Amino acid sequence: MTIVQGTPSWLRATNDRTALSLLLEHGSLTRNRIGELSGLSKPTASHMVSRLEGAGLIHTVGEVSGGRGPNAASYSVRLDRVxxxxxxxxxxxxxxxxxxxxxxxxxxxxxxxxxxxxxxxxxxxxxxxxxxxxxxxxxxxxxxxxxxxxxxxxxxxxxxxxxxxxxxxxxxxxxxxxxxxxxxxxxxxxxxxxxxAAVAERHRGHGVSAPGFALLWMGAGLGLAVDLGGTVHRGAAGGAGEIGYLPVPKAATALDPDADDLQDLIGGPAVVRLARDTGLRARSYPAMLDQIETADSRDALLVALAPRIALGVIPVLAVLDPEIVVLGGPTGAVGGDRLAELVQAQVKSASRWSPRIVTSGVRKNPxxxxxxxxxxxxxxxxxxxxxx
Missing domain, CATH: 3.30.420.40 (ATPase, nucleotide binding domain)
Structure with a gap:
């Protein structure tokens, strides 16, 4: 990183921010190393370090042997400052x-x-x-x-x-x-x-290299987040993605004639009812999640759940056509790769779209x-x- 040297106060401030950025990126550095990385002269780098130390933004954390002569002080950012x-x-x-x-x-x-x-x-x-x-x-x-x-x-x-x-x-x-x-x-x-959760997926999950994706969150309630080139679409009033309120399509009648919206079809209570139908004695959604990990009827539940999820995914595909659909939330996590595989097959057979459907890559505290x-x-x- 090369900085054009000068004397105005704004240029000194720019150089100080550059030094701080280098320390955040590389960890502890000596004055000479800061000068080398920034392209600044040793005297300029030395003044820069002195200003930052005087402002309480950096501090000495050790010494580095430089061969002949005294050891050089090593500096690091005061991360506890902010x-x-x-x-x-x-x-x-x-x-x-x-x-x-x-x-x-x-x-x-x-x-x-x-x-x-x-x-x-x-x-x-x-x-x-x-x-x-x-x-x-x-x-x-x-x-x-x-x-x-x-x-x-x-x-x-x-x-x-x-x-x-x-x-x-x-x-x-x-x-x-x-x-x-x-x-x-x-x-x-x-x-x-x-x-x-979509921000986390962009930074360390399936969104890292994707041009965009949709994250379907399935827990006690439902939600949808849409990442468009690294920016989450929130809507004019912040209400984009409240997909649980979407009325179910006519095709859902065969799966659940009493379901009025997607929350009724794939929300937590609906998953509990399906679990009971497949042999689990689950009284509540959290209890069901604990049981399903090792249940013999796990696959039967996922097979029953997949066509319901597909009906929730297809409207998203029709409007946004994302390259990737991520199944997140507790239901997505417990269903794992098997659920993603089943939903992908259902979407392919019931629609014209064929996105890649995956389970969230951020498993802990998304x-x-x-x-x-x-x-x-x-x-x-x-x-x-x-x-x-």
Missing amino acids: LGVAIDISGLTIRSTVVDAAGREYQVVERTLSASAKVRSAISDVRGAIAAACEASNTDPDAVVLVCIGVQASIDPRTDELSFTEALPGWPRKGVLQLLEDDLGCAVIIDNDVNL VLSGARDVLTTEVRNTLLGIAR
Whole structure:
């Protein structure tokens, strides 16, 4: 990376940000190595390091032998200076973890929430998650300047209004983003959980090299996220992808004559009913997931489920024609490659489209992983912005 040298203050700031970026990319570096990588002279690199150290953005972490002469000091970024917290609220479970500019892995903390709107609030949920994450990672809560929250809801960026919020008791429907930012004193990002799972799929799953994909999330509820060239399509009011409300086609009558929408056809309760029909004694959706992993009737359930999922996938193909359809969420994970294979065969036989249908490549905490990906970029930009 070569920087044109000059004397204006903006150029010094640009060089400082370059040095900080190099340290984030390579880890600890000496002054000379920073000069070599940036293309700057040794004196300029030395001044740059001194400014960053004086600003508290970097610190000495060791020494490197340079042969003759004294050892050279090695510098690293003060990653604890600016932090974020990623949060995933799913049903009555909240998960959180600290995020820094280097994207290091911190412990994920999981807590159980009350179902009562009288006990819960947006502020108490989020404050508790931040405190738990910082305690687990031994980091300072005062260093948290950004929070990204994945929720089972949609947020309208124009009006700061939540919709489809049945899973967030005690949360206000309007003004929640402003409420949280005012209380926490930091920037807050709220996004639909399936959209964040798609962000994770783009960074470390099947979306890494794909021009675009659709992620069908199947859990207790349904959701769809659409990645168009690396950008998740959220819609004008943030409500794109609420596929569970889509009326079922006529072809679904033979599978379930009582189903009115896709939630009735492939949502959690429908999967439980199918599991019972195939021999499982499942009382609830979570209990069914625990049983199906080793059940003898597992394949019978997947065979019964596949044509239903295909009916949910085909409308997506008709509108978007994605190259890849990812089956995500708890149902997609437990169905695995076998379910993807069965759905692909059903789609091929029942439609004109033949996308590649796969199970999510992000098996552990996909929503939280997507929030981490968002925050890593934002925290890094904030840290670089200080060096101005």
